[in-house]
Amino acid sequence: MTNTLDVKGLRTHFFMRAGVVKAVDGVDFSIRKGEIMGLVGESGSGKSITGFSIIGLIDEPGKIIGGSIKFKGEEIANAPEERLQKLRGDRIAMIFQDPMMTLNPVLRIDTQMTEAIEAHRSVSHREAWNHARDTLGMVGIPSPDERMRSYPHQLSGGMRQRVAIATAFLNEPDLIIADEPTTALDVTIQAQIIHEAQNLCKRTGTSLIWITHDLAVVAGLADHISVMYAGKIVEQGDTDDVIDRAVHPYTVGLLGSVPSANKRGERLYQISGMAPNMMALPEGCAFKPRCPRASPECDTEPQTTESQITEGHTRAFRCHHPHTTVTS
Amino acid sequence: MTDVAANALSKADKPVIDTETPFQRFRSEFLESRIAMLALGVIFVIILLAVIAPLIVPQNPYDLAQVDVLDGRLAPGSEAFAGYTMWLGSDGAGRDLYSAILYGLRISLSVGVTSGVIALLLGMAIGLAAAYAGGRTESLIMRIVDLQLSFPAALVALMLIAILGKGIDKIILALVVAQWAYYARTVRSSALVERRKEYVEAAACLGISHARIIFRHILPNCMAPLIVVGTVQTAHAISLEATLSFLGVGLPQTSPSLGVLIANGFEYMMSGRYWISVYPGLALLITVVSINLVGDRLRDVLNPRRSTGQARQDK
Numbered sequence: 001m002t003n004t005l006d007v008k009g010l011r012t013h014f015f016m017r018a019g020v021v022k023a024v025d026g027v028d029f030s031i032r033k034g035e036i037m038g039l040v041g042e043s044g045s046g047k048s049i050t051g052f053s054i055i056g057l058i059d060e061p062g063k064i065i066g067g068s069i070k071f072k073g074e075e076i077a078n079a080p081e082e083r084l085q086k087l088r089g090d091r092i093a094m095i096f097q098d099p100m101m102t103l104n105p106v107l108r109i110d111t112q113m114t115e116a117i118e119a120h121r122s123v124s125h126r127e128a129w130n131h132a133r134d135t136l137g138m139v140g141i142p143s144p145d146e147r148m149r150s151y152p153h154q155l156s157g158g159m160r161q162r163v164a165i166a167t168a169f170l171n172e173p174d175l176i177i178a179d180e181p182t183t184a185l186d187v188t189i190q191a192q193i194i195h196e197a198q199n200l201c202k203r204t205g206t207s208l209i210w211i212t213h214d215l216a217v218v219a220g221l222a223d224h225i226s227v228m229y230a231g232k233i234v235e236q237g238d239t240d241d242v243i244d245r246a247v248h249p250y251t252v253g254l255l256g257s258v259p260s261a262n263k264r265g266e267r268l269y270q271i272s273g274m275a276p277n278m279m280a281l282p283e284g285c286a287f288k289p290r291c292p293r294a295s296p297e298c299d300t301e302p303q304t305t306e307s308q309i310t311e312g313h314t315r316a317f318r319c320h321h322p323h324t325t326v327t328s
Numbered sequence: 329m330t331d332v333a334a335n336a337l338s339k340a341d342k343p344v345i346d347t348e349t350p351f352q353r354f355r356s357e358f359l360e361s362r363i364a365m366l367a368l369g370v371i372f373v374i375i376l377l378a379v380i381a382p383l384i385v386p387q388n389p390y391d392l393a394q395v396d397v398l399d400g401r402l403a404p405g406s407e408a409f410a411g412y413t414m415w416l417g418s419d420g421a422g423r424d425l426y427s428a429i430l431y432g433l434r435i436s437l438s439v440g441v442t443s444g445v446i447a448l449l450l451g452m453a454i455g456l457a458a459a460y461a462g463g464r465t466e467s468l469i470m471r472i473v474d475l476q477l478s479f480p481a482a483l484v485a486l487m488l489i490a491i492l493g494k495g496i497d498k499i500i501l502a503l504v505v506a507q508w509a510y511y512a513r514t515v516r517s518s519a520l521v522e523r524r525k526e527y528v529e530a531a532a533c534l535g536i537s538h539a540r541i542i543f544r545h546i547l548p549n550c551m552a553p554l555i556v557v558g559t560v561q562t563a564h565a566i567s568l569e570a571t572l573s574f575l576g577v578g579l580p581q582t583s584p585s586l587g588v589l590i591a592n593g594f595e596y597m598m599s600g601r602y603w604i605s606v607y608p609g610l611a612l613l614i615t616v617v618s619i620n621l622v623g624d625r626l627r628d629v630l631n632p633r634r635s636t637g638q639a640r641q642d643k
Binding site: 055057085086087088089090093094096098101102103104105106107115116119120164167 | 525526527529530531532533534535536537540544545548549551
């Protein structure tokens with residue numbers, strides 16, 4: 001069976017007057033049907049741009065300059081706009097970070113939801129409306145009939161994000177890209193939303209890319225994790241593997257900086273330095289200046305070390321000095 | 329499933345839920361200002377008078393058979409030859425001023441509103457196109473707008489009328505040309521802001537067509553400043569039309585708008601027959617000031633940076 005999504009060597013660069021920003025520079029991953037992948041990285045590591053590249057919404061001066069994105073076997077990198085417009089919202093949907101911003105303030109919820117259905121299906125307005133209402137009920141919105149007739153400002157943040165999730169699931173897409181959908185919500189709502197998304201994916205067989213900077217969120221949600229740093233995936237593998245046996249110093253640093261009860265009272269670990277300037281990346285390994293294990297060897301670009309663990313899933317990392325060697 | 333559907337149908341018949349719609353909120357905020365309410369009331373009365381003018385005035389000032397030159401320049405309150413009282417006096421041609429003012433209002437209002445609506449639609453389309461297209465197209469359109477706005481509106485209208493000649497259609501055309509640029513610039517600036525907002529991107533992610541995004545998503549969010557500019561520009565169009573008519577290049581003597589009436593009485597001002605110019609002038613003043621007051625209030629209420637709007641939203 002073909003994977004839902006195969007990304008190979010994806011490179012999306014932004015050609016600015018001041019120079020070229022290699023926002024995404026050689027990213028590989030694949031997702032099978034119904035799987036959830038966590039794409040983790042700090043701000044500016046290129047994780048959102050990866051998402052936008054898949055859905056084909058890279059604005060000028062950005063451009064996908066290399067690699068392939070195969071969606072159910074079909075090449076969609078730089079595909080014609082008409083084809084992408086058919087896929088968007090129908091087979092591939094997106095959920096954004098800020099639920100306050102993603103709903104049009106002057107249109108009622110029902111208008112915004114039904115038009116997502118009517119853009120892709122020839123159904124009567126009544127049917128579209130009922131389907132939208134049922135989907136709202138599915139994401140745990142109480143009295144969906146009334147909420148359908150509400151304006152976005154009449155809903156709370158958590159409620160709006162549920163609406164956004166329901167809208168993404170309307171056409172039962174094969175893939176949903178969720179770009180930090182819980183970052184703007186408080187923790188209790190966050191847990192509910194994650195639970196809701198997980199359930200829906202299981203039920204509908206939708207694959208999910210969950211973009212976040214919060215390792216704690218993906219630990220309980222994703223099947224496998226890709227960690228991005230400066231436009232490259234530096235570590236990849238099954239969730240348990242990456243969390244319990246991280247090999248890349250960056251991932252180790254990220255995990256170390258998550259507060260936990262065991263380390264009460266101690267200072268939290270901090271990755272020294274700042275996220276790199278994407279216009280002037282260091283030679284070789286981009287993490288070198290901040291890495292506690294850096295050596296002169298790191299002036300050369302580390303190659304991806306891969307090992308097959310389960311069928312279709314690889315355990316991969318890019319580092320000259322991994323914390324432990326992965327045994328396959 | 330069936331009872332869910334049945335439930336939905338029974339609920340669908342009920343009126344909308346108790347919460348305020350944006351329009352209701354806008355209306356209640358607008359009416360908080362007494363002056364704006366008063367001005368709105370005056371506008372309604374003026375429109376009503378203009379619409380029903382033929383039913384309530386004693387004389388049709390366009391019908392030469394009803395206008396008697398012997399009634400010319402009668403003081404307010406005099407009795408006309410036909411037997412009715414001329415409460416506001418008469419002009420040099422013997423037209424009853426009360427009748428002439430109401431008929432003049434009909435012309436002034438319809439010219440102002442028609443040219444306003446046409447200029448709004450035209451400017452809106454051009455402004456949206458500029459904002460959405462971006463790049464060279466946008467620069468070209470906006471430079472034309474700048475060029476247009478660098479001339480005073482009255483001058484542009486005067487030049488056009490000099491070329492086109494007199495007549496109500498030419499006046500409307502001249503007013504449209506003089507005003508579309510204001511709308512284009514307003515729409516373009518707010519459309520530029522809206523275009524960058526996330527909901528537009530979210531709509532694009534749902535595979536919604538460009539045309540639908542422009543007209544269904546971006547345009548309604550640009551309406552607030554457009555309504556304000558539209559109101560003020562309509563008042564402006566009315567006074568511009570009066571200006572042109574006063575200068576004798578607007579509407580012909582046979583269909584007197586307020587401007588023509590004012591011009592007619594101008595020569596008698598110094599001889600004590602003030603009423604021929606003053607009453608039409610007052611009518612024009614009240615109309616324009618009322619519209620502007622409403623426009624001011626609209627600007628206050630629709631201003632997104634005003635804090636009370638936000639406070640009410642959270643309620």
